[in-house]
Amino acid sequence: METLYFSPLLLGINLMLGCAIASTALWYFARPYCGPGVWMSGAWTLNLGIWLFIGYMASASPWLNIAGNSLQLAGEALLMVGVFRFLGLPPPWWTVPASAGAMSLVMSWHWFVAPINTEFVVTFYALIGGLLPIQACRALWVAREEPELSGVRRFVALAFAGFALITLLRALLGLIDGLQGIEHVDVTRSVPYLLPYNFGIPLWVIGLVGLALMTMRRILADSRRHAEQAEDSAERFERLMRITQAGVVVLERGRIVDANPMLETLFARSREHLLGAELHSLFAPAEQIRVEELLGRADGQPHDLEALRDAVPFAAEISIAQLREDGRQVAEIRDVSRRKALEQQLLHLATTDPLTEALNRRAFEERASQALQRSQRQNLPLCLAMLDLDHFKQVNDRHGHITGDAVLREFSLLCRQRARATDLFARVGGEEFILLLPDSDLEAAAQGLERLRTNLAERNLQGLRISVSIGLAEWRPGETLEQLQQRADTALYAAKVAGRDRLMRAT
Template sequence: MTPSLEPFGNTEKVIHAAPIGICVTDADGLFEMVNPAYCDFYGYREEELLGQPFTMVVPEANRPSLIDLHERFIAGESDLEATQEWEVQGRDGQPKNILAKAARIRDGNGQVKKVTFVLDITERKSLEQRLEFLAHHDELTGLLNRRAGLGLLEKEILRSRRYATPLCVAICDLDHFKRVNDRYGHAVGDSVLSETAELMKDAMRQHDHVIRLGGEEFLILLPGVTLEEACQAVDRLRQRLETTPLAAEQLWLTLSAGVAEFQGNEEAEALLERSDHALYRAKHEGRNRVRVTA
C-alpha cells in the first residue's frame, strides 16, 4: 500500500526543517513542495521552482532518461526508488553531484506524488575524481606517472606485436637539472619540470605518450614510427627545449635522450634497458644530444 502524508499533521514542518534537500513532485514531474535546503542547494527561491518541471535542475542531456525513470516509478509497483547518483546543475549552471532517494506517496485526495531526498556529494565526488587522477598521473606535471606509463608501454607492445607495426621509446633526461634546484630552490625546479612537461606534450604528436618516470627523467612512447623518424621527432624536441627559456628566471636547459626501437621478441624491460643505454651514451658524449642503441 502506498504510504500517505495525511495522518501526520507535522510532516510539512519536518520537511521544511530537514537539513537535506527534499522536494515533492506530482505525477507529471512538477514541483509541488521544496524545502529551504533544496532551494539553497540549487540556488533558486521557492516560488521559482513550484509548478516547474523537476528537469529544470537536470542537465539537458540527462532529461529524457530521468523523465522516463520518473514515469516508470510513478506507474510502478514499488514505493521506494533505489538510491542513485546523478549529475545536476544549479541556477548558475555549474554541475553538482547528488545521491537521490525517492518514495511514492498519496495525498489526501489519493493523488500519487513522489518525494525525493537529495544529498549533496559534490565535494566527495571531486575528491574521488582527484584521487583517481593521482593514481595514474604525476601530481606536479599532470603526465602519466611511472606505473601507468609502464602499463601503457605493455599495451603498446602487444599492439605492435599483433599488427606488426613499429614502436619506439625514448628516455629523456634534463641535463644538469640538479644545478637548478641547488641554485634557485625546489620551487623553481618544480616550475621548470612543469613547463618542460607542457613543452614536451606540445612538441610530440597527438598519439605519442609522454610519461614522467621520476625526478627529471621522462619516457616518450612513439607508436607507428621507425627508429629514424623517432630520432628526428625527439631531436626536434631537444632543439625546441634548447631555445625556450623556462620559469620566471628565464632558465635555459637542454636534454639528453636515448631512443630504441621495439624488437618483436623482446619484453618491455629489455626495450627500456636499451633506451637507457643510449641515454647513457648521449650523456657520456657531452649531453644535449639524441643517441640510439647500437
C-alpha cells in the same frame, strides 16, 4: 414436518442460517484479521449438523443422528477456537475433534450397542456444549491487550456465559429426568430440549453479534491508529523535507508535485516555478535522456549528473525511489561540486609528481599498460622515449636545488605543452622522464622529439643552457611494457655515451 413447524427448531434453524451468512460476510470484509474465518467455518458446520439432525427427524436414520449431533458440537467448538485466534492466543484445536468424537462414541453406543435413555444423551450433549464456551469466556474476560476492546470483549463473554449456563441447566434437567426414568418420545415436548431453543440460541446470536462488534471495533481502532501513524509519518517527512541539506522532490509521472525549501536554494528557483516542471528540466540538456532512464529505474541508488543553476552547470548527485504504486516517486538531489573538486584534487595528488605536475610512475604504468593493450588489439604503432637532462647534477651543485627544481618544472611544462592529448608524460627519477606516444611510428615520434630537443637547446631555463638526451624505441608485437622501456633506456644510455644532447633510436 408438522412437529418441526410448530417447534422452536424452525426458528433456531433460521437464526443459525442467518448467523452463518452474517459470519461469511464478516469474514469477507474483515480479511486478513484472524478469527472471523474460523467463526464462519464453525457457523456453517453447526448449520450442517442441524440440517442432518432434521434429516434424522424425517428418516429416523441413526447415521444422520450421530453426524448431526457431532457436527453441531464441532461447529460450537470451532466458534470458540475462533475467539482464541482473534485474541492472538494459542487456539485449542483439540476441542473440535474431542467434542465431536466423544458425542459420536455415545451416539454410536446408543444406536448400535445398548440403547441409552435419550435424556442421558441430551445431558451428555448439553454438558459438552456448556463447557465449550467457558474457556472462551475466561479468555475474553482476562485479556489485557487492546484496552479499547475491553468493553465489547466482556459483553461477548457475558453472552457466552449466559449460553453456557442455559446449556448446563439443560444438562442438569436432562439428568434429573433420566434418573427418574422419564424419556420423552416427542422431544419437542421436553423441557431440556426446548430450553436452549427458547433461551440459549438468542444468547448465542447475541454473542455472535458481539463478536462482529468486537471485530469492527478492532478495525476502527486499527484504522485510527494507522491514520495517526500516517499523520505522524507525514509530519516527520515534512520536517525532514525542511531540515535536510539535500533538495527533495515528490514526482508524479516525472513532474514535480512537491519540493522542499532546499530545492529552491539549490536551483535558485521559487517553489511556484518548480511545481509542475519536468524533473529533467533541472539538468543539462545532455543529461535529460539519462534522467528519464533513472526515473524508469527508480533504484534508489545515487547517480552523478550535471545540473543547472541559473544556466550555470554544477555537479549534482541524484537518487530516485518509488514512493507509491500509483507512480509517485521521491528524488533527492545534492550539490556535490565541492566533493567532486576534492575528488579531482585527490586524484591529481595521487597521479601526478608534486614538483613537475607530470604523471608519477604508478599512474604512468597503469595508463601505459592500457595504451599498450589497445595497440596490441588494434595493431597500431606505439613508441616510448626516455628523456634525461644532461649534467643536471652540476646545475644543483652550482646553482642550488631551488634553481634545479625550477629547471625541472620548466622542462616538464615544455614537454607537456609539446605532447599530444593522447600522449603520456611522466617523471620516473630525479631528472629522468618518460614519454609514451600512442599511434606514432618510429619516424613520426623521432621527428617530434627532435623538435623538442632543438627547442630546449634554443631556450634558457632559469638563465641556464640545458640540453636533453633521448632514447626512443618502437613497440614490437608481443613485447611487454617493461621490455619496451628497457630498449628505450638502452638507447638513452647510447645517447649519453655518444656525447649527450641527441636522440638515439633503439635497435
